[in-house]
Amino acid sequence: MKVNKTRPVNLDLQTIRFPLTAISSILHRVSGVITFISLAILLWLLNLSLSSPQGFAEAADIVDSFFVKFVLWGVLTALFYHIVLGIRHLIMDMGYFEELESGTTSAKISFAIVAVLAVFAGGLVW
Numbered sequence: 013m014k015v016n017k018t019r020p021v022n023l024d025l026q027t028i029r030f031p032l033t034a035i036s037s038i039l040h041r042v043s044g045v046i047t048f049i050s051l052a053i054l055l056w057l058l059n060l061s062l063s064s065p066q067g068f069a070e071a072a073d074i075v076d077s078f079f080v081k082f083v084l085w086g087v088l089t090a091l092f093y094h095i096v097l098g099i100r101h102l103i104m105d106m107g108y109f110e111e112l113e114s115g116t117t118s119a120k121i122s123f124a125i126v127a128v129l130a131v132f133a134g135g136l137v138w
């Protein structure tokens with residue numbers, strides 16, 4: 013087969029820019045995996061806190077550190093991201109926001125909603 017050697021080739025990763033819709037999609041997968049992994053840890057923590065008064069004190073002690081609170085905030089934010097962008101996904105499955113322009117706008121609006129929910133998550137954790 014004859015190959016056209018003059019066709020444009022772009023392998024310079026520094027010049028490749030992902031569109032916002034692609035970034036929102038990748039982060040949706042990442043947030044789903046984070047939610048899946050953190051579920052086991054959160055269920056273990058819930059079980060510990062419900063096991064006995066000492067268990068509750070132990071669980072409260074674990075959560076009472078900046079690092080753990082920061083991780084909990086990240087987990088909650090990932091869950092909010094997954095839910096908000098998941099709902100956007102389901103709306104797109106119904107045939108809306110499928111064009112580049114409306115898809116980019118809906119991604120921006122979803123990001124803004126997640127930012128508000130991330131602040132709310134911070135209020136819950138601290």
Ligand code: HEM
Pocket residue numbers: 040041043044045047048049051094095096097098099101102
């Ligand atoms: C425990 C809760 C949840 C976990 C662990 C979870 C995890 C995941 C994972 C790992 C994926 C696969 C992502 C991929 O392969 O691209 C996924 C996809 C998806 N999730 Fe969730 N999810 C949860 C809750 C939710 C909720 C509450 C919604 C509601 C909006 C939702 C909506 C979706 C949608 C629409 C997809 C498909 C995305 C696509 O087709 O690319 N998920 N989820």
